[in-house]
Amino acid sequence: MTPDLLIDRARHRRISRVWTTKMACPLRGKSFRCFIVTRRSFMASHATGDGGIPPRDAAKRGLTRIMTLGGAYGTRNYTVKDLLDQKGQKVLVETATFSPEEAAAAEKAGIDTMKVRFDPSHPDLAVAIRKAAPNTFMAFSVPLVAAASEVDAVRLAYDAMALGADAIMCQWSPRFVSAAAEGGVPVQGHAGLVPRKSTWTGGLKAVGKTLEEAMWVYREIKALEDAGAYAVEVEVIPEKLLAEISKRTTLLTSSIGAGSGGDIQFLFAEDILGNNPPPYPRHSKQYRQLYKMKQEMQAERVAGFREFIDDVQQGRFPEPAHVVDAPDDLIETFTHTVDRVE
Template sequence: MMGQRPTVADIRAMKGRHQYTMLRVETLDELAAAEKAGVEMVSVPPTMMVLPHFREIAPSLFAVPGENFYEIGTADDFVRWAFRMLKAGADAVYCSAGFATVRRLADDNVPVIGHVGLIPSRATWTGGFKAVGKTADSAMQIFEAVKAYEKAGAFGAEIEVVPAEVASAISERTSLFLVSMGAGTGCDCQYLFADDVLGQNRGHVPRHAKRYRDFATEFDRLQNERVAAFAEFVSDVRSGAYPEQRHLVGLDRTEMERFLQRVGASDG
């Protein structure tokens, strides 16, 4: 059910009182479905955010465009990028760059959502794509990162693949809006990728993901139907079954005779 789009102030006021829902969507069809389904927040590719009809499709969704920081450039580049996103209708921006960059953005009142726990672009530092925060030392590093985001002026942080108890304890001790991806319900928002929710992935499915549909199988069925339809078309052309008379444009016989007379005259 569509509602009024929340503001940063609204979200902060609901900390500890409401679990927001958030999806990463990659297509306009997914965006429209999220709007109609009552999802409250979306992470989106920047190229989608700047489309002129974005807000026509998603008037009530709190939108957070995200891009790997190394695709954007320096802190100055990030500030310019962020203002382009806000001008296009973004409500906040995702930033996994250093705290100095977050501070630059916050100084210009850009709502920033950072990233702690398992950060894919930095997974080599934490041992690869696996849970983070399973020891006291590792959990403390996550807490310190959250506090650093607080100090830098961030609005929130995604906390990914962290034990639920750790994430909950951190959430109780921070003013940040904590977006849980596989980090339990002690945070402020539950975040999944639409690809996982729809069952579009064919490879590894993360532990925290829940499949609600099996689009991959449906895509396979549709592809088989494409191949079959194309093969039938080829067969029809070769056998003369296509085109049939009903596929052709008709012509009055008198007009055809007149045309042939003129063509014949031009031959001479």
């Protein structure tokens, strides 16, 4: 018996799991292939626990009761509608976390939205991060080269949503974005400097400093809007340009290195926390120096091992406080007994 996936391509909707097996026909004595279809259930999602309906007092805690596209109940600080309602009203704060510890800290600090990298071949980290921040609106960033067609894009988007994502973030073309959006997936696109496509814009540098480039960025964003995206990450373009574009699109604009003119201010957790050694991106700010702290901790580890080695070699360890004493008569009796036996 082999599993396969049945997809309603007309609506790009994952509908069931199909098992096939060969069975004997009682009338003709011939074998035939039988399709056994079972409805997939995601009610007990990896992301949201046992799938129980959230308590009705969620609103008192500033949360909204939701059901994920994968079919699991949960609570979130924002829905897509909530986020869109904030456009032009409030600047939201977003980060991308790379560990469950970072995600839990970001949620506790009150971050509005998060992104997490989603590797479809190894989804465990994304699932763990989702579980660490169960109440925060979270977009899974899907790999650019993992989808080679609209069907691939929808399948990949659904895989992310089934694990508890509230949206996906991608660098796809409007055609792929449209396919996922038509399937009901909230999609955030990417415009301006898209590092993985930077060969088209002259490398890892600012985009939009000429009229031609500015118009290109604007058209890219409008194309994503027409494709059905709800948001766009806009990277390293002039601040005033983003402010003007943001006024002219219904998309939520998430600014990273593009100044304060967007609807969302976005920085990676590794930059906020100073996880890596310098140099840092020009547009980033380090609010903590965890790399320095980790280096100091490593130096302390080395020093501790060296002191241990030295103490042993110099006879300073173990000390009397570290050993177990035995009565003198026990040792005397023990040695006498052992010597007699031998």
